[in-house]
Amino acid sequence: MKLRRLLLLCGAALYAGMCLAPGASHAETPAKLLFSAERSPSAGQTQSIGFYSDGCIAGAAALPADGENWQVMRLSRNRRYGHPATIALIERIAAQAARTGVWPGLLVGDISQPRGGPMASGHASHQVGLDFDVWLQPMPSPRLSAQQRETYPFRSVLRKGTFTVDDRIWNSHYRDLIKIAASQREVQRIFVNPGIKKKLCETAGRDRAWLSKVRPYYGHDEHFHVRLFCQPGSTDCKPQPAVGSGDGCSELSWWFNVALQPPKPKKPGAKPPKPKPPLTLSGMPAACRAVLSAPVKGSEAVAAGSGAGVSSPASYSAAYAPPASAVPVPTPRPLR
Template structure:
């Protein structure tokens, strides 16, 4: 694929199929960048298996690959069932042809709430069954939600390399409820919920959690997000409930759509993504 210069964020980079043979670098921001020297996550390992492998989205920065493997081992030793690993990044990062705006620099990974007791064939992994844990209309969890899901989120959030974990607002609400119960009980364990700050409510994310790592030390071209505001973030749940449960206002069809803002990728991505 011949990529015109400058490279912009509205041009899908899905046809770039090979990794670069240079040192690993996350370049740009999570939603506008590229990835040099990616590692491929082996399609199966201790405590995990990669799903939808035909998408070619199982490449990441070495720190992300290491995180996935260690996290899977940790959960496998305590709970047994293996993780289903969804989208990470493409071989050189960049913009997906469909699905996500982020996942561009190899530091994001989708980890599904459905677990697998045994290794599945690649063919079966192409069409995995989603486990939606949220009743969207009632703004509450459904019967698919389990204690193991809360523990999975907690363990990921405790890792210092993790910057954010995106989950459905209803899931965040449940985690906040648990935190409040502990706090009201007067237990000294209330401080243990400081990890909640990393768990951020976002649209969708009802059948997987989206884990995002900090920029690796030394990757000077990588741009971290601003850290979340101090505190648990539980005060935002009311806003989300109004957004997701409220009546949508009719759109004005006579109004001209606003021009789409096109973000130019970092100049270092031009050679990588051509």
Template sequence: MTLRRRPSCSIRSRLALGLVSVATGFALLVGPAAAAGPVPTAKPSASSSAAAAPAVSPQPDAAPVTPAALKGDAPAKDYFGAMKGPAPLAARSIGSYAKGCLAGANALPVNGPTWQVMRLSRNRNWGHPDLIRYLQDLAKAAPTLGWNGLLVGDLAQPRGGPMTSGHSSHQIGLDADLWLTPMPNRILSAEERENISAISMVKHPQDKAGADRSVDRSKWTDSHAALIRHAAKDRRVARIFVNPAIKKALCEFETGDRAWLNKVRPWWGHDYHFHVRIACPAGSTGCSDQDAPPPGDGCGADLTWWLSDEPWVPKLDPVTGKPPPVEKKRPMALSALPKDCTSVLTAR
């Protein structure tokens, strides 16, 4: 079995919230995480409606960007993070999930009958129209699965591209993070959407030798499993990423057709949310799909490795007895993206 190289950043840094990134003079507030706790579930009042939701309208970009003003060696996240609205072009996902951009994005409304968008200050509720339709379809089905509704995390920036903080993927408008916390029976305020924490479904800590890497049965339910199964069975979906403990629980949950489990892949983190990735839409010339996952349900030797100490327990330096220092990667340069991403940035 081929061993996987541990990511350069720690698990803790992958899950950290509450960062503030500044990109080319624009401050983008990333919502802080409050102490984890139950989400209020009070019934909505008779006057509650989508109209009462926090109003978040795309703001115009501060100044036009011209091709001559773009510097190929500058961090791409500085340019894309400063964009407040979508490129007025035909909808198209350009490049690959971790190296690309997005034209003609649609915004997922911050409120729907069975969904609410979280962390509104990030302005990351944008996606290819196919992703937006998929999320609306999944949210519509959620109540039939014992799930009140979806709390939706990050999709993409208005024009995709590398983000000012957080994800390395989510660049072409085909990725979405969906919380494993059900939507409450009322409309959350803008402040609540910034401060309510998602709830981890797995036992902690996971980075200790011999740790119990399984779901917390006081939080994880069959409704969680049913929602992920329904999400994965959709033909538009290419991958779903979950914590290995959640993958194990899904393997135990399914007693019938196991084909959908092939799309559900274990990955670091992903204990508070599951990450849905759809395939390149028709008409998105230059969009690169991932290779198909290996055959089988993924519940065998590969999952056994993920549940072992190997991927989780830090390797100590034999001299210092400490974990090796984290290697900080340089931000992706604008020149590393497909050439069409320049047109996406400059479109007005």
């Protein structure tokens, strides 16, 4: 049955040029295909294993597809699983933002796959259940249907062709939502576009301690990315270095003067870099092999997170998944 799922997944991943051949071993198969094929969390105690961009998660919990103050987007991707602390944090941020009048509801993007691990597309991190994305758009009213959430367009908050925040879109509520997220004790860092970081530095006022967690990075002009610390009990989780105590605003000159400058033209006849071979299970933390082969978590736990109108992640994917080419994805870096 797993082999059949992997073969079906390959049909949606032809762009990568890598599909599982009948009889191929796990050791030879790209890990992103193995983990993307898993539709349910593993049984057992919750454990984040490895680093954010090289690991997996055992015993993940599901964020309900619909909550009082949030909606999960792109349900067919089946990436709404994470550490229970991550799920609780999303619900708390959504409730606090709504209660204070900052944000009517979150549009939640990718968290992690049911067993974490590398994804077939879209992210290098989000592998251990401690990362999640929040769209930089408030939840609309009326709410989006399941089908609408598949193609609802991303929207950059930058002026087209620049790294400057568009004040026709941006207002203090955007700043305050990011501040609410950054002020949570579980949050290790938040990734935003350098243009957004610049705007936050200019408008934060005297209370600037939270800015140390907000880190500039490529892309991230349509959403912000929240990362939690490794959680108690996950002894094999590898932490990321601390962000430091400053507000981080002095770093921006390097981003605008160096990192975001157009790349130098390649020399005529220069050979393209050799592509990096795909990560396989043998290159991941050893415990991830057991996570991949573990039995499915109790059906009642999966059903509890399936959300209104969706019987299960697997059945939703079969019913509503559009062609991969039809689903818009965030740009890897902002346009100049």
